[in-house]
Amino acid sequence: MLESRPRKLLDQVRDALRVKHYSYSTEKTYVYWIRRFILFHNKRHPSEMGTMEVTSFLTHLAVTEHVASTTQNQALNAIVFLYRVVLQQELVGVDAVRAKKSRYLPTVLTPEEVQRIIAHLYGAYKLVVQLLYGSGLRLSEGLQLRVKDIDFAQHQLLIRDTKGRESRVTMLPNRLIEPLQAHLQSVRGLHQQDLDRGYGSVYLPYALERKYPHADRHWIWQYVFPADRLSQDPRSGVTRRHHLHETGVQRAVRSAVRLAKVEKRVTCHTFRHSFATHLLQNGYDIRTVQELLGHKDVKTTMIYTHVLNRGGRGVRSPLDG
Template sequence: MTCEAQGVSGRAWYVSEGAGLVPRKPRLLDTVRDALRLRHYSRRTERAYLGWIRRYIMFHAKRHPAEMGAAEVSRFLSSLAVEGRVSASTQNQALAALLFLYGPVLGVELPWLDDLVRAVRPERLPVVLSRDEVRAVLLALRGTSRLMAVLLYGAGLRLLECARLRVKDLDFAANQIVVRSGKGDRDRVTLLPGVVRPALERHLARVRAQHERDLRAGAGWVELPHALARKYPNGGREWPWQWVFPATRTYTEGTAGQRRRHHLHETVT
């Protein structure tokens, strides 16, 4: 007799009489997730790649990707462009996900990928606001949105870079901001605008008070990058690691059971 049980790690095991626990063969998407985390891909990329691979499998009536090849990949990408009318960058992200699936995960030789043409992104000039237009936008904003907008404009931050700032990334003594894992996954240092300093200090005082309330309630955790959670088991509750712009709600992380706050989502600002 064989039945299924759930392990501590969240993976399923087969329980066989007289044989103890026998690990089940991992699901394909679990294998993809493990491969992405082994290579330190961001959680954002992980979600995107898993989503595209799942859509690819469902598009072909749940056939296993190992049974498919160039024709199936080409049909899927064409359907995105023709029927889904996705942008060139979105189509290329889907292709990147499938490249990862067939290469590092399935270990399939990919000579046929040379025949697949990447979608070409149209060249467009960026829209640059005048100083008066920027001033008008900033005056129309209030609260956290205005504070983030001033940082975007004054420090040259991208929206997601601003949302991901941690307390330790702000150096008030040197008037600097350290941007972690920015474009190209590189760190860089930029100017902390003096005009935003008073408002930012008041904002951090409110965030710290909220963090202390979270700690008293048994929460106060944030996700740490890469393997730092193992190196610093309690680091996720320490003030320097907290988000400068935390989300308004907490959530419970499944594996460790920690009550955490994510950073403010960029679509909220």
């Protein structure tokens, strides 16, 4: 009887990430950095390497490739996961040259600029961007909203499995209630068409699919912003209707910014930055804003107080008299 061949290292990494319920985007990122690490050392197996090789790779990223500190930390996290979880080895004394931390201040739109941009958006893309600004969501959080996460009666959204793998509650703007309800009526019709064709399944997080065998076809679990077409799940191979892809929203925002003639570098995340800054401008305390954004540390939210202080920390220029 032939012995089964051991799984390849990167497949073992994917297995370990899925057991620990990491997101698919994190899985792709970790596999990318682990592959980069292996190729940097001429395809040597990580079990034959250790702290010295990890240090040299991270130093190369900082000194030669000039990556941001967040990028270097991302690479480090991926490699630590490889050694600690997959190879069951501890890395001790990694002392790489650290990438310089950015002092970048986020771009913030004025309320008038926000409305000009939104005026050039349509359909589901418009609703997504209105939620990014009106509720302070990250793009991934907006796209991953499910029907059950919207509480119209309480005017709130429940944001699950966020960046810190926790949940939070934020507001649902009053002016979005009717448009969202109308949108969900059309989404429900699309879902019924999928069911009639033998589809209608949606990805369920963690072990919920085994715990609730038919929940993946229930209406409340469907995405609020479903994709236009069915696609094959890259993990399970099941044909499902996923949510809208991020690139579609990003392209729509770039086009709207150009048409609105807003001369700023605007991304989808700019609307979340603007949400936080405008709340502070309207007199809400920073702890409230921290909770709505889902920041673990108030220091992260403090960046918006620097945005509020105009050039020179609010000092009046002598040219202005």
